[in-house]
Amino acid sequence: MSYPVGRTLSELEHNLAAVQQRIVAACRRVNRDPSEVRLLPVSKTVNDDRLRLAYQAGCRELGENKVQEAQRKAEALADLSDLRWSVIGHLQTNKAKHVARFASEFQALDSLRVARALQRRLEAEDRTLEVLVQVNTSNEPSKFGLAPEDVETFVRELPAFTRLQVNGLMTLAIFSDDPSRVRPCFVRLRQLRDRLRERLPTGISMDTLSMGMSGDFELAIEEGATVVRVGQAIFGPRLLPDSYYWPDANTGQDGSG
Numbered sequence: 001m002s003y004p005v006g007r008t009l010s011e012l013e014h015n016l017a018a019v020q021q022r023i024v025a026a027c028r029r030v031n032r033d034p035s036e037v038r039l040l041p042v043s044k045t046v047n048d049d050r051l052r053l054a055y056q057a058g059c060r061e062l063g064e065n066k067v068q069e070a071q072r073k074a075e076a077l078a079d080l081s082d083l084r085w086s087v088i089g090h091l092q093t094n095k096a097k098h099v100a101r102f103a104s105e106f107q108a109l110d111s112l113r114v115a116r117a118l119q120r121r122l123e124a125e126d127r128t129l130e131v132l133v134q135v136n137t138s139n140e141p142s143k144f145g146l147a148p149e150d151v152e153t154f155v156r157e158l159p160a161f162t163r164l165q166v167n168g169l170m171t172l173a174i175f176s177d178d179p180s181r182v183r184p185c186f187v188r189l190r191q192l193r194d195r196l197r198e199r200l201p202t203g204i205s206m207d208t209l210s211m212g213m214s215g216d217f218e219l220a221i222e223e224g225a226t227v228v229r230v231g232q233a234i235f236g237p238r239l240l241p242d243s244y245y246w247p248d249a250n251t252g253q254d255g256s257g
C-alpha cells in the first residue's frame, strides 16, 4: 500500500477530497447514503503545523491513538475552539483523567474499570463523553477489545455510567492485504451490532459502527461502517512502525505472524 504525501494545504485538500470520493463510490456500490458515513481523520505522528493546515482544509475532528499525544496537541491547538478530539486507542485507568478533560469521544472502551474511572473524572470535570465499545473481531489474542460473546453483558452495565454516552461499537480488522480475511471482521461487528439492537433494552444506542482505516475503509463501508478512521490516506505514510501503536502489528501488513 502506498499513500500520497500530505504536507501542504493543497495536498491535504486533495487527499481529503480523494478519500471522500472513495467513500461516496463505496456507498454507491451497496446503495448506501454517503451522509451516513463519518470520516474521522487520524492524526497520530502528524505535527501541529500540519494539523492547522488540516483544520484549514476543513477537518473539525481528529483521532489520536495515544492519550498523551492527543492531549498535548489539544492544548497546542486550543485556539481552534470547534475542533473535536477522539481518542481511538487503548486507555489505562490512570490516564482517564486526561481523556475526561479534552476528548469529545473515546472509541476503545473495553473494561468496567476504565468506565468507572472515566465516570469519576467526568463528574469532576462536569463533562460527558461519547463512547464506543471496542470489540476484538479478529480473535488475535494481543488485540485489545472485548470478545464478541462478552459484549452484551458488558454493554448492559453501561447505563450506570451516566457521563458516558454509548453510541455503538468499534473494531480493528486483522492486519492483512487479503480482503477475504479482513471482510469477515467487519461482518462480525455488524452482525453483533444487529443482534444487540434486538436484545438490548431501549435507551442503549447501538447505531455507530467504527471500522475501516486507510487500507480497508471501502470494505468496511460495504459492510456497514458509519465511521471510518483514516490517517495515512490523508496525511501520508507514517514513519513510526505500527507496532508503536498496536502491540501486535510488528509483522507488517500481513498480521498472520
Ligand SMILES: *Cc1c(COP(=O)(O)O)cnc(C)c1O
Pocket: 042, 044, 064, 065, 088, 089, 172, 212, 213, 214, 215, 229, 230, 231, 232, 233, 245
Ligand atoms: C492509526 C489508527 C487508524 C488509522 O490508520 P491509517 O492506516 O493511518 O489509516 C485507525 N484506527 C486506529 C485505532 C489507529 O490507531
